[in-house]
Amino acid sequence: MNRKRPRANSRPKNSRPPNRRAERAKPPTDDPARTVALETLRAVRERDAYANLVLPGLLRQYRVSGRDAALATELAYGASRARGLLDAVIAECSDRALDEVDPLLLDALRLGTYQILRTRIPGHAAVAATVDLVRGNCGSRLAGFANAVLRRVGEREEHEWVELLAPDAESDPVGNTAFRHAHPRWIAQAFAEALRDTGAELDAALAADDARPAVHLTARPGEISADELAAVTGGDPAPYSPYGVHLEAGAGDPGELEPVQEGFAAVQDEGSQLTALALTGVELDGSDTRWLDLCAGPGGKANLLGALVTLDGGTLDAVEQTRHRAELVESATRGLSVNVRVADGRDPGLSGGYDRVLVDAPCTGLGALRRRPEARWRRQPGDLDELVRLQRELLLSAVRLTRPGGVVAYVVCSPHRAETTGVVSEVVAESGARELDARPCFPGVPSLGEGPSVQLWPHRHGTDAMFCALLRV
Numbered sequence: 199m200n201r202k203r204p205r206a207n208s209r210p211k212n213s214r215p216p217n218r219r220a221e222r223a224k225p226p227t228d229d230p231a232r233t234v235a236l237e238t239l240r241a242v243r244e245r246d247a248y249a250n251l252v253l254p255g256l257l258r259q260y261r262v263s264g265r266d267a268a269l270a271t272e273l274a275y276g277a278s279r280a281r282g283l284l285d286a287v288i289a290e291c292s293d294r295a296l297d298e299v300d301p302l303l304l305d306a307l308r309l310g311t312y313q314i315l316r317t318r319i320p321g322h323a324a325v326a327a328t329v330d331l332v333r334g335n336c337g338s339r340l341a342g343f344a345n346a347v348l349r350r351v352g353e354r355e356e357h358e359w360v361e362l363l364a365p366d367a368e369s370d371p372v373g374n375t376a377f378r379h380a381h382p383r384w385i386a387q388a389f390a391e392a393l394r395d396t397g398a399e400l401d402a403a404l405a406a407d408d409a410r411p412a413v414h415l416t417a418r419p420g421e422i423s424a425d426e427l428a429a430v431t432g433g434d435p436a437p438y439s440p441y442g443v444h445l446e447a448g449a450g451d452p453g454e455l456e457p458v459q460e461g462f463a464a465v466q467d468e469g470s471q472l473t474a475l476a477l478t479g480v481e482l483d484g485s486d487t488r489w490l491d492l493c494a495g496p497g498g499k500a501n502l503l504g505a506l507v508t509l510d511g512g513t514l515d516a517v518e519q520t521r522h523r524a525e526l527v528e529s530a531t532r533g534l535s536v537n538v539r540v541a542d543g544r545d546p547g548l549s550g551g552y553d554r555v556l557v558d559a560p561c562t563g564l565g566a567l568r569r570r571p572e573a574r575w576r577r578q579p580g581d582l583d584e585l586v587r588l589q590r591e592l593l594l595s596a597v598r599l600t601r602p603g604g605v606v607a608y609v610v611c612s613p614h615r616a617e618t619t620g621v622v623s624e625v626v627a628e629s630g631a632r633e634l635d636a637r638p639c640f641p642g643v644p645s646l647g648e649g650p651s652v653q654l655w656p657h658r659h660g661t662d663a664m665f666c667a668l669l670r671v
């Protein structure tokens with residue numbers, strides 16, 4: 199392959215341009231960056247869209263690039279992340295209840311408030327630009343209201359609003375930290391319980407969760423080393439994963455890098471790499487050629503495990519319930535000894551006796567909130583019960599499909615104890631499988647706690663908050 203060092207955000211020579219058929223260019227606006235940010239918030243609110251999926255298309259539609267694209271991204275993601283905090287401030291500055299405010303106007307007010315409180319854009323410029331945006335999108339009548347609200351927002355700095363509006367730090371430390379870092383209280387509470395801390399460490403965890411993360415890549419084993427991938431992409435080898443590379447935050451669309459387009463590398467958080475590798479770190483007696491991934495879509499871990507088992511002459515079976523996600527697994531594992539099957543992992547119709555099985559179960563995703571700007575406000579505590587039931591059934595199925603002496607890795611992208619240690623202890627009690635100390639399977643990774651399971655954290659490890667438990671059958 200071409201080992202020349204392209205700029206990290208340059209488009210590779212032979213890459214296909216993105217599919218623009220459905221994306222008609224929009225007529226020019228005076229402020230395309232803020233228009234794109236507003237349209238992103240609207241899509242998230244009206245269509246349950248994901249901000250990080252909808253934004254790139256809008257940038258192309260409005261022909262926004264360079265510094266304007268960076269501004270649109272910062273405003274759309276920042277206002278999505280901070281929504282709870284922004285809404286509390288707007289409510290304090292408005293003479294109408296928020297549910298009586300026109301929804302698109304409220305989106306614009308969120309963007310304006312974010313600029314005033316959390317960017318270096320001068321307050322008067324943020325107010326003027328937002329009022330223009332409201333005039334253009336919601337009409338002149340509402341522009342006066344926006345002006346009045348935003349002028350009041352600008353009367354205080356963020357820390358002063360926090361002091362005024364946050365729950366009392368002495369009597370409600372979790373509520374106070376949650377408010378300061380713009381997290382729903384129940385999520386801050388879940389972090390506090392997993393960390394066993396309501397003070398400095400909770401503060402660090404929520405602060406890291408609020409920061410824009412670096413992009414991580416996996417170098418496919420057998421195709422390219424992490425050092426080579428780092429040289430080709432202009433990134434740095436990851437601190438812990440032998441296959442990982444970190445790119446600078448905001449380094450452009452990693453999907454357009456040549457090694458990613460050619461299948462030598464994939465975008466994957468380093469924590470995901472480490473939890474998949476943990477499954478391979480347990481010593482086995484006897485055979486070691488039949489591996490299974492029971493929840494494989496979209497195929498990040500199947501790619502890494504499939505590459506490793508292929509190098510050893512074995513096979514990975516990859517089960518995924520949703521057809522279109524199974525197709526993504528096919529595409530992610532092309533060229534590897536991987537068989538993809540569309541089935542319910544609770545009863546996939548496979549004959550058992552696997553040597554190593556991964557259950558990367560569907561979960562709340564509370565561990566990856568930094569990568570999904572709006573997710574913290576969309577998830578609800580009521581989502582938990584059904585997910586926990588499914589996680590338990592999938593893990594029990596994995597244990598049934600594993601040979602005596604084989605190993606199962608249970609992984610979720612969440613630190614919520616109901617989804618992590620809660621599921622594992624119930625399955626251990628019910629199945630008789632034995633939980634292993636997972637920490638030796640994370641070589642070189644510091645601060646792994648008391649075990650036996652491992653919880654990774656953005657503020658400790660620079661990874662998503664992935665959980666991993668290892669069971670010996």
Ligand SMILES: C[S@@+](CC[C@H](N)C(=O)[O-])C[C@H]1O[C@@H](n2cnc3c(N)ncnc32)[C@H](O)[C@@H]1O
Nearest residue numbers: 493494495496497498499519542543558559560
């Ligand atoms: C956390 S994701 C897995 C991520 C994947 N291992 C990776 O690294 O790319 C969970 C996956 O499980 C799938 N899923 C949900 N319920 C399932 C079930 N009953 N059986 C099999 N797969 C299921 C979801 O569609 C989703 O693709």
